[in-house]
Amino acid sequence: MTAYGLAHLRPADTLHEEVFRYLERIQATLDPYGGKFVVHGSPVEVMEGEWPGTLVVIEFPSLDAAREWYDSAAYREILRMRADHIPGDLVLVDGCGPDHDSAALAAVLRAAA
Template sequence: MTAYGIAHLHPPAALPEEVFEYLERIQATLDPYGGKFLVHGAPVEVREGTWPGGLVVIEFPSLAAAREWYDSPAYREILHLRADHIPGDLVLVAGCGPDHDSAAMAAVLRAAAA
């Protein structure tokens, strides 16, 4: 099942050279794990709440592949280039399958709450 790496980042006004190096090198760390950017720094349109910062969404073929990428020596080698300069949060999450039914999910949740 498809999985995603989602980051909510808070970049400074001026990006240091290390961040440019990170951006130049990250795709090579993703390729062996089938990772591809779906959202990468596009402006967000906030409709509810607040969203300070930027959004990155990377798609992987599976949660295992996402974990392997994040833990890989190649990614670990460059992670500090971003993390030391751009604070934020990153999560890995499995996506919904093509047959996901939110009404059926509500029924299960309702029954569990009863």
């Protein structure tokens, strides 16, 4: 099942040179794991609540592939280039399949409540 890496990156006062080097190198770390950017720094249109910063969404063929990418030596080598200069949060999550039924999910949640 398709999985995603989602990052909520907060605004930085300035972009450090290491951030540019990170951006230049990240795609090469994704390629062996089938990772591809779906959203990468486009302006967000906040409809509810607050959203300081930008959103990054990376698609992977599976959650295992996403984990393997994040734990890879190649990504670990560049991670600090971003993390030391742009605060943010990163999560990995399974997508829902084409047969996802939100009403059925509601029934399961209702039964568990």
